[in-house]
Amino acid sequence: xxxxxxxxxxxxxxxxxxxxxxxxxxxxxxxxxxxxxxxxxxxxxxxxxxxxxxxxxxxxxxxxxxxxxxxxxxxxxxxxxxxxxxxxxxxxxxxxxxxxxxxxxxxxxxxxxxxxxxxxxxxxxxxxxxxxxxxxxxxxxxxxxxxxxxxxxxxxxxxxxxxxxxxxxxxxxxxxxxxxxxxxxxxxxxxxxxxxxxxxxxxxxxxxxxxxxxxxxxxxxxxxxxxxxxxxxxxxxxxxxxxxxxxxxxxxxxxxxxxxxxxxxxxxxxxxxxxxxxxxxxxxxxxxxxxxxxxxxxxxxxxxxxxxxxxxxxxxx
Amino acid sequence: xxxxxxxxxxxxxxxxxxxxxxxxxxxxxxxxxxxxxxxxxxxxxxxxxxxxxxxxxxxxxxxxxxxxxxxxxxxxxxxxxxxxxxxxxxxxxxxxxxxxxxxxxxxxxxxxxxxxxxxxxxxxxxxxxxxxxxxxxxxxxxxxxxxxxxxxxxxxxxxxxxxxxxxxxxxxxxxxxxxxxxxxxxxxxxxxxxxxxxxxxxxxxxxxxxxxxxxxxxxxxxxxxxxxxxxxxxxxxxxxxxxxxxxxxxxxxxxxxxxxxxxxxxxxxxxxxxxxxxxxxxxxxxxxxxxxxxxxxxxxxxxxxxxxxxxxxxxxxxxxxxxxxxx
Numbered sequence: 352x353x354x355x356x357x358x359x360x361x362x363x364x365x366x367x368x369x370x371x372x373x374x375x376x377x378x379x380x381x382x383x384x385x386x387x388x389x390x391x392x393x394x395x396x397x398x399x400x401x402x403x404x405x406x407x408x409x410x411x412x413x414x415x416x417x418x419x420x421x422x423x424x425x426x427x428x429x430x431x432x433x434x435x436x437x438x439x440x441x442x443x444x445x446x447x448x449x450x451x452x453x454x455x456x457x458x459x460x461x462x463x464x465x466x467x468x469x470x471x472x473x474x475x476x477x478x479x480x481x482x483x484x485x486x487x488x489x490x491x492x493x494x495x496x497x498x499x500x501x502x503x504x505x506x507x508x509x510x511x512x513x514x515x516x517x518x519x520x521x522x523x524x525x526x527x528x529x530x531x532x533x534x535x536x537x538x539x540x541x542x543x544x545x546x547x548x549x550x551x552x553x554x555x556x557x558x559x560x561x562x563x564x565x566x567x568x569x570x571x572x573x574x575x576x577x578x579x580x581x582x583x584x585x586x587x588x589x590x591x592x593x594x595x596x597x598x599x600x601x602x603x604x605x606x607x608x609x610x611x612x613x614x615x616x617x618x619x620x621x622x623x624x625x626x627x628x629x630x631x632x633x634x635x636x637x638x639x640x641x642x643x644x645x646x647x648x649x650x651x652x653x654x655x656x657x658x659x660x661x662x663x664x665x666x667x668x
Numbered sequence: 669x670x671x672x673x674x675x676x677x678x679x680x681x682x683x684x685x686x687x688x689x690x691x692x693x694x695x696x697x698x699x700x701x702x703x704x705x706x707x708x709x710x711x712x713x714x715x716x717x718x719x720x721x722x723x724x725x726x727x728x729x730x731x732x733x734x735x736x737x738x739x740x741x742x743x744x745x746x747x748x749x750x751x752x753x754x755x756x757x758x759x760x761x762x763x764x765x766x767x768x769x770x771x772x773x774x775x776x777x778x779x780x781x782x783x784x785x786x787x788x789x790x791x792x793x794x795x796x797x798x799x800x801x802x803x804x805x806x807x808x809x810x811x812x813x814x815x816x817x818x819x820x821x822x823x824x825x826x827x828x829x830x831x832x833x834x835x836x837x838x839x840x841x842x843x844x845x846x847x848x849x850x851x852x853x854x855x856x857x858x859x860x861x862x863x864x865x866x867x868x869x870x871x872x873x874x875x876x877x878x879x880x881x882x883x884x885x886x887x888x889x890x891x892x893x894x895x896x897x898x899x900x901x902x903x904x905x906x907x908x909x910x911x912x913x914x915x916x917x918x919x920x921x922x923x924x925x926x927x928x929x930x931x932x933x934x935x936x937x938x939x940x941x942x943x944x945x946x947x948x949x950x951x952x953x954x955x956x957x958x959x960x961x962x963x964x965x966x967x968x969x970x971x972x973x974x975x976x977x978x979x980x981x982x983x984x985x986x987x988x989x990x991x992x993x994x995x
Contacts, residue, residue: 565771566766566768566771566772567771567772567773567774567775569727569766569772570764570766570772570773571774572725572727572755572758573725573727573758573759573763573764573766574758574759574763574764574786574789574837574838574840575755575756575757575758575759575760575786575789575790575841576755576759576785576786576789577752577755577789580785580789584774584776584777587774587776587777588774588775588776591776661776662776663775663776663778663821663823663824664775664776664821664823
């Protein structure tokens with residue numbers, strides 16, 4: 352198991368390299384000069400050249416990449432063109448906010464997804480199954496930014512129970528675990544949890560139905576196991592897949608929550624990406640994408656290792 | 669041996685009502701098995717032999733099955749058991765060996781865990797004791813290096829080894845009745861005979877009452893004391909292995925014996941029974957074998973033939989025998 356984990360860790364290196372190249376190129380092959388957004392329109396050619404040299408944009412691409420990678424290695428993601436602050440501090444604060452939001456959302460989604468999935472899978476074809484399935488289809492297909500707005504209208508505007516935007520009182524972007532902050536988390540987390548809930552519920556329903564139709568469930572009953580004992584076996588059989596799906600969902604939420612973060616003005620990576628794109632803030636964009644991609648790679652690693660630990664049929668080679 | 673049979677099935681009818689038309693899988697099966705006796709249920713696919721076997725553990729889904737008749741095993745009326753009582757009976761008094769052990773064992777639990785789980789389900793023993801008993805069981809079914817095999821997952825074992833583990837699991841709580849559902853069908857021919865010999869040996873040693881379901885007359889001859897031939901949910905002929913082989917009286921049994929490659933001359937055509945078994949959702953009113961029977965007469969199509977006693981322990985359901993007795 353340890354050897355497998357180390358081996359798997361080693362495989363991360365080429366993937367990480369590829370990710371860094373793509374991150375770097377992605378930004379450079381998009382049309383438009385990043386400097387035009389920040390330079391005054393009437394800047395002279397010399398001024399533009401000086402600025403370009405200051406950011407290293409005058410060198411050939413491979414050289415730029417090597418310089419950029421070298422800096423990334425020592426934790427220097429450059430400075431944001433728009434704000435002039437270090438990209439690393441901006442990104443790490445945004446990442447921690449997003450991490451909190453998406454982890455809580457995934458946890459909620461995982462809990463209800465499992466609940467609905469197991470109930471639907473066990474009572475397949477019954478009314479409960481139809482309700483649970485309808486809810487999960489709804490979860491996958493409802494536009495979540497729209498759901499977010501509806502929730503804001505109902506709970507913030509009409510009922511005035513919960514704040515509509517921000518991550519803390521007075522637009523604070525530094526998270527602490529207290530009620531004042533958690534109040535701000537509830538609506539975006541619920542909105543966000545709807546997607547993983549739907550996906551997990553559908554996956555688990557299909558899995559449970561498939562497992563229950565297998566002969567070993569009959570064999571368990573034939574050796575006198577009670578329904579509770581059989582349920583334990585079913586859970587252990589669903590766990591590897593359920594965890595894999597959850598890990599991937601968490602990965603998607605980390606990077607894919609631009610709409611929700613914008614609706615709720617949540618100071619996370621999605622919000623940051625949005626700003627970076629509109630301001631053509633190249634270093635910030637690169638840094639954010641790189642960090643998010645790395646999170647995805649690491650999450651995949653974690654899921655792989657966990658899955659191998661849980662499912663003996665996956666070769667520990 | 670006592671006079672009270674270990675297994676006593678009387679007029680069992682099993683109808684599956686889940687589909688559009690009810691399927692009459694078992695139609696009035698009556699059979700009994702003594703303590704320490706091996707009965708082979710012989711028949712082709714869809715003849716109701718597995719359904720009969722599963723009734724002995726009351727395994728049919730309640731909402732989609734209509735059961736009538738009585739199934740008494742070890743003094744308990746099985747069809748009246750439910751919930752906890754049924755779970756206590758399963759695995760403890762009677763246990764089952766499945767056709768394909770790879771499907772019948774949980775893939776994410778080790779073989780050892782699955783055996784100890786069964787032991788601890790029925791008996792209040794410590795996990796160390798259960799582990800020791802599991803080890804002894806694997807030794808009993810002659811699995812090499814049993815200590816290591818306890819830690820193995822089902823997919824890490826060979827087919828024959830898995831079926832041995834399945835047998836060990838079935839014997840975990842010292843049941844009195846062993847139900848084997850085509851236990852060797854999924855195995856290689858060489859492994860088949862080993863498993864059959866093992867089953868026979870364990871059955872004698874433990875004095876088990878066994879019902880063995882098979883479509884292979886050779887398997888039945890190898891292990892069984894008595895054979896019951898099933899066709900379209902009815903037992904058409906029962907008798908000792910000797911009766912069935914030497915003196916088959918039902919045309920279906922005769923056809924089964926004739927269709928064996930065993931005694932056929934090489935190059936000669938194998939005698940197959942023409943036609944296919946009837947649709948269990950629309951059984952003919954008369955003898956269900958009549959459409960395929962070369963001796964079929966008008967009387968065969970009227971009502972199902974009665975059971976005719978041919979000799980001690982040898983009986984068949986055929987109109988021709990009824991006529992022979994009447995004459």
